[in-house]
Amino acid sequence: MKNINLYYVRGGTSSGVVIQKKDLPKDKSSIENIARKIFGVPRTENQRNDETQIEGIGKGKSTSNKLFIIDINEEEKTVYSTFLQLENSSSKVSWDVNCGNMTTAIPLVLDDLGIIDKVSTDKKIKIYNTNTKKFIYCSLPKEEGVSKVCIIPGIHNSYPEVDIFFKNPEASLTSSLFPTGNKTDKIKDINVTCIDAVVPMVIIKSEDLGLSGKESKLDLYQKKEIISYIDEIRVLAGEKMGIKNKSGVKMTAIDLKKSITLPKVALISKGDDVSDISTIYLTPKEIHNSVAVSGGACLSYACYIEGNIASELYKGDSTRIKNFSGVSDFGVQKTPGGIELYTKRNAQIYMKGEFYLYDD
Numbered sequence: 001m002k003n004i005n006l007y008y009v010r011g012g013t014s015s016g017v018v019i020q021k022k023d024l025p026k027d028k029s030s031i032e033n034i035a036r037k038i039f040g041v042p043r044t045e046n047q048r049n050d051e052t053q054i055e056g057i058g059k060g061k062s063t064s065n066k067l068f069i070i071d072i073n074e075e076e077k078t079v080y081s082t083f084l085q086l087e088n089s090s091s092k093v094s095w096d097v098n099c100g101n102m103t104t105a106i107p108l109v110l111d112d113l114g115i116i117d118k119v120s121t122d123k124k125i126k127i128y129n130t131n132t133k134k135f136i137y138c139s140l141p142k143e144e145g146v147s148k149v150c151i152i153p154g155i156h157n158s159y160p161e162v163d164i165f166f167k168n169p170e171a172s173l174t175s176s177l178f179p180t181g182n183k184t185d186k187i188k189d190i191n192v193t194c195i196d197a198v199v200p201m202v203i204i205k206s207e208d209l210g211l212s213g214k215e216s217k218l219d220l221y222q223k224k225e226i227i228s229y230i231d232e233i234r235v236l237a238g239e240k241m242g243i244k245n246k247s248g249v250k251m252t253a254i255d256l257k258k259s260i261t262l263p264k265v266a267l268i269s270k271g272d273d274v275s276d277i278s279t280i281y282l283t284p285k286e287i288h289n290s291v292a293v294s295g296g297a298c299l300s301y302a303c304y305i306e307g308n309i310a311s312e313l314y315k316g317d318s319t320r321i322k323n324f325s326g327v328s329d330f331g332v333q334k335t336p337g338g339i340e341l342y343t344k345r346n347a348q349i350y351m352k353g354e355f356y357l358y359d360d
Contacts, residue, residue, distance in 0.1 A: 004023060004024070004034060006355055007112070010105065011103060012293055012346070012347065013101055013155065014101035015064045015102075015350075016064060016102055017067050020071070021069050024069060034357065035084055036093070039053060039058035041088055041090070049089045050088075058086070061286065062286050063283075066102045068082070068084075079106060079110065079125060079127045080128050082131060083098050083099050083102070083129065097262060098198070099293075100136075100293025100297065104138060105349070108349050109349070123139050134168070134198075139162070139163045141161055153290055153325040153328050160346060161344055161345075162346065164293060164344070169198040169298075169301065174196040174243055176196070178194065185240065190209065192204050196241065199263075201299070204233065205269065206269045209230065211267065214278075217289075234263060239256065261283075264298075266299050271313075271320065275321065276314040276320045279296075281296075290326070291321055296321050318331040329343060329344075331343070
C-alpha cells in the first residue's frame with residue numbers, strides 16, 4: 001500500500017483525519033502504523049519524540065492527533081465510526097474513547113461524498129461509535145441547499161454548523177452512570193464525582209485543590225505539585241470506576257497512569273453573569289484549550305442530576321460552560337427513546353487526497 005485516501009478535517013476544536021474503512025488494511029497493527037506515519041509521531045517506544053511532528057500533519061497537541069475510521073452502511077442508514085487518539089510524545093495509539101468534536105466533521109465528509117441523504121433519517125445522521133458502543137446523531141442544517149454557518153468558542157470564523165446529539169449516554173466504558181455507586185466519593189481527602197456519560201470523567205471543585213478556577217494554562221502548568229496530585233486522584237478514581245478498555249478488560253492503575261485518554265478530569269468553579277459553571281478540562285495529559293464536546297456533555301448531565309459536586313454549583317437542563325475559549329452551550333432533554341445530550345459545533349474540511357507512505 002503506497003498511499004492512503006483521507007480527509008484532513010477539523011471538528012469543533014479538534015483536528016485530524018477521516019478515513020474510510022475500505023481504504024485501510026484489516027489488521028489493527030497495520031492501521032496503527034499508518035496512523036503514526038500520518039501524524040508524524042514516534043513509530044516505536046524507543047524512538048525519540050519530535051514535538052513539532054515535522055514528518056506528519058499533527059500539530060503537537062493531542063487535540064490535533066485524532067483519526068476517525070468510518071464504515072458507511074447505506075442499507076442500514078448508519079455510519080460506523082471508530083476513533084483513534086495519538087499523542088506527539090509517544091507511539092501510543094488509544095482505541096478506548098470517542099471524540100465528540102471530531103465526530104462533527106463526519107457529516108461534512110458524507111456531504112462531500114454525495115451520500116448524506118442516503119444515510120439520513122429525518123435529516124439526522126445515525127452514527128454508531130464502536131469505541132463506546134453508543135449511538136450519536138448529527139444534523140447538518142442547510143438553507144436552500146447551502147450549509148448554515150455559525151461561530152463557536154475557540155474558532156474565530158464562521159463554518160458549517162453541525163448539531164450533535166448523544167443518545168442514552170450513560171455507562172460508556174463502565175457499569176453505570178455513577179460507577180462507584182456514589183454520587184460523591186472522597187479520594188486523597190478530596191471530594192470528587194465519578195461519572196460516566198459519553199466519557200468517564202472525574203469532577204473536582206477547583207477550590208478544594210486551593211485553586212480559584214480563574215488560573216491561566218501557564219499558571220496551572222507551573223503548579224506541578226497540584227497537577228501531579230490531580231493525576232493521582234484521576235488514577236485512583238479510574239480504578240474505583242472500573243473503567244474498561246476497548247477489549248472490555250478492566251484497566252489497572254498502571255494502565256490508567258499511562259492512558260492518554262481515560263478518565264478525563266473537570267475542575268469546576270462557579271459561573272458568572274454569562275455562564276452557569278466554569279471548567280478547566282484535562283484530557284487528561286494536557287489542559288484543553290476549551291472543553292471537549294464529550295466532556296462538556298458529561299458535565300452538563302452532572303449539572304442536570306441532583307446530589308453531585310457539579311449540581312451543587314449549578315443545576316439545570318441547559319448549561320453554559322465557561323472555558324478558556326469562551327462559553328459553550330450544552331443541554332439535556334428527555335425523548336421517547338430516553339435521554340439525549342446535545343450541543344452544536346462547527347466543522348471544516350481542510351483538504352482531501354492521498355497521504356504517501358514512502359517506507360510502507
